[in-house]
Every structure is written in structure tokens, then in C-alpha cells.
Amino acid sequence: MIDWLILDREIKIWIQEAGERIRHSLQNKLQISTKSNPNDLVTNVDKDTEQFFIEKIRSTYPGHRILGEEGGGDEITDVRGVIWVIDPIDGTMNFVHMHRNFTISIGVFGDGVGQLGYIYDVIHDELYSAVKGKGALFNDQPIPRLEEVSIEKAIVGMNPIWLTNNRRIDPEYLRRLVKDIRGTRSFGSAALEMGYVACGWLDAYIAMHLSPWDFAAGWVIVEELGGKATKLNGEPLSLLEKSSLFVAKPGLHQVILDNYLQNYVEKN
Ligand code: 2AM
Numbered sequence: 001m002i003d004w005l006i007l008d009r010e011i012k013i014w015i016q017e018a019g020e021r022i023r024h025s026l027q028n029k030l031q032i033s034t035k036s037n038p039n040d041l042v043t044n045v046d047k048d049t050e051q052f053f054i055e056k057i058r059s060t061y062p063g064h065r066i067l068g069e070e071g072g073g074d075e076i077t078d079v080r081g082v083i084w085v086i087d088p089i090d091g092t093m094n095f096v097h098m099h100r101n102f103t104i105s106i107g108v109f110g111d112g113v114g115q116l117g118y119i120y121d122v123i124h125d126e127l128y129s130a131v132k133g134k135g136a137l138f139n140d141q142p143i144p145r146l147e148e149v150s151i152e153k154a155i156v157g158m159n160p161i162w163l164t165n166n167r168r169i170d171p172e173y174l175r176r177l178v179k180d181i182r183g184t185r186s187f188g189s190a191a192l193e194m195g196y197v198a199c200g201w202l203d204a205y206i207a208m209h210l211s212p213w214d215f216a217a218g219w220v221i222v223e224e225l226g227g228k229a230t231k232l233n234g235e236p237l238s239l240l241e242k243s244s245l246f247v248a249k250p251g252l253h254q255v256i257l258d259n260y261l262q263n264y265v266e267k268n
């Protein structure tokens with residue numbers, strides 16, 4: 001039996017140390033490269049931070065496996081045992097351009113079940129965390145369970161690019177939604193936006209193509225608070241595949257699925 005509360009204490013110490021290193025790194029010139037396209041950025045700090053966590057985990061929990069964005073972890077093709085899902089910097093474009101509004105995102109899963117979630121807003125020193133069954137915290141304060149909200153009062157996080165013609169979704173789905181809600185916001189870090197949903201500051205968040213490390217932590221935290229995190233067609237998320245993401249307060253999640261997304265078909 002794993003005592004998740006012991007891991008929780010340890011991870012929080014590691015996250016503080018990693019955050020301190022990242023803040024310090026902003027005093028030096030970043031080494032920036034691109035990955036899948038010219039807007040898909042990575043820096044030396046993304047890679048160093050992932051390596052920092054991998055070394056901590058390997059030496060403390062040698063039996064655990066690691067799924068990390070920058071590829072320093074393991075090849076994961078099944079969800080058995082303990083898996084750490086790590087995005088060392090979520091919102092790298094914000095990190096590079098704004099020097100703020102990026103997070104460290106870590107989810108820990110046991111046999112496919114989300115047990116621990118951490119989203120650390122490095123510059124604001126704000127940690128969203130959860131231990132399954134024990135509630136969620138914003139820094140040291142318990143986060144209240146999520147309450148229902150009507151569509152007319154909802155603020156939804158999304159990237160406006162999905163309202164233009166694209167190959168993932170007919171923009172008409174989201175245009176209808178955007179007309180009916182109170183407002184939209186776009187913060188450029190999927191994990192941070194899931195933290196905002198957890199705290200009730202956003203009512204929902206929609207993204208069209210994310211990887212497990214983008215949503216793993218937020219998935220655990222939001223579900224611990226009674227919210228829902230699924231694909232945009234309502235199907236369950238998976239640690240083994242990229243997908244769309246639809247996170248929302250209870251109630252609102254079903255209302256949006258039923259009234260705006262009925263015929264949406266997920267594309268790979
Ligand atoms: P990242 O910064 O870790 O890459 C930006 O809108 C959000 O989408 C961020 O959370 C970003 O995570 C994520 N994202 C996922 N895939 C991406 C890609 N190929 N290019 C840029 N951002 C991506």
C-alpha cells in the first residue's frame with residue numbers, strides 16, 4: 001500500500017525547489033528552440049526542470065515510472081503501477097515572452113487512477129494541489145467544492161484560434177457557445193486554466209489537442225472538487241493518448257455537451 005500523503009509532502013518540497021531554480025533561471029538568457037512548428041517552443045529550463053524531477057523520483061522511488069513532455073522519462077504503453085506525469089513548464093510561450101503565467105504540472109497515478117495533482121504557478125508562488133479523497137488546496141487553503149452555474153453566467157477559457165477555420169473542429173460549435181456565455185478568457189497554460197476552473201474563477205476550459213502531461217494534474221484536482229474533465233465528446237481522458245479536453249463545473253459540463261457539442265467527432 002502506498003501512503004499518498006507521504007508522497008504529497010515530498011513532492012511539495014521538490015516543487016518549491018524547482019520553482020526557485022526556474023525563477024533564478026530568468027536572470028540568465030534562455031536557450032530557446034522549436035519543436036513541431038515555429039510556435040512550439042522549448043528552452044533549456046524546460047529540459048533541466050524535467051531532469052530535476054526525474055533524478056528525484058528515480059533516487060527516491062526507483063519502481064515508479066515517469067511520463068514527461070521533454071522525453072527524459074519512460075516509454076509508457078500501459079498504466080500499471082505508479083506513473084508520474086510531468087510537464088516541467090506548461091505555458092512555455094508565456095515563460096519565454098511574458099516571464100509569468102506558466103506552471104509546473106505534475107499528476108501521480110496508481111494503476112491508472114489519479115491520486116495526486118499539483119499545478120504550481122511559479123512566479124505568483126501559487127500551488128493548486130489535491131490528494132484523491134482528501135480534498136484540494138490553493139496554497140494551504142482548502143478549495144470549496146465546485147458549484148453549479150448557468151450558461152449565461154459562465155466564463156470559459158479557450159484559445160480563439162479554434163473560432164477560425166481549422167482541421168479539428170467546425171468553428172460553428174464554439175461560435176454558438178461563445179455567443180451564449182458571459183465571456184471567454186485565454187491564459188496560454190492549460191494547467192493554469194485547469195487550476196482556475198478548480199478555484200471556480202473559470203467555469204470551464206476547452207482545448208482541442210493536448211497531451212497527458214498538459215491535463216494530468218488538473219484532471220485529479222478538478223475531479224476531487226466535483227468538476228468534470230473529459231474529451232470534448234464526453235469520453236474519458238487517457239494517460240496514453242493525446243486528445244481534446246473539456247473541463248467544467250458539474251452541471252455545466254453536461255449542459256454544454258448536450259446543447260453545443262452533440263455532433264462533435266474527435267479527430268486524431
Ligand atoms: P506547453 O507550454 O507545455 O507546450 C498553450 O495554449 C497550451 O497548450 C499550453 O498548455 C501548452 O503546453 C499546450 N500545448 C500542447 N501542445 C502544444 C503545441 N504543440 N504547441 C504549443 N502549445 C502546446
Ligand code: CA
Pocket residue numbers: 040041042069092
Ligand atoms: Ca511544449
Ligand code: CA
Pocket residue numbers: 087089090091190213214
Ligand atoms: Ca503543456
Ligand code: CA
Pocket residue numbers: 046069087088089090091092
Ligand atoms: Ca511543457
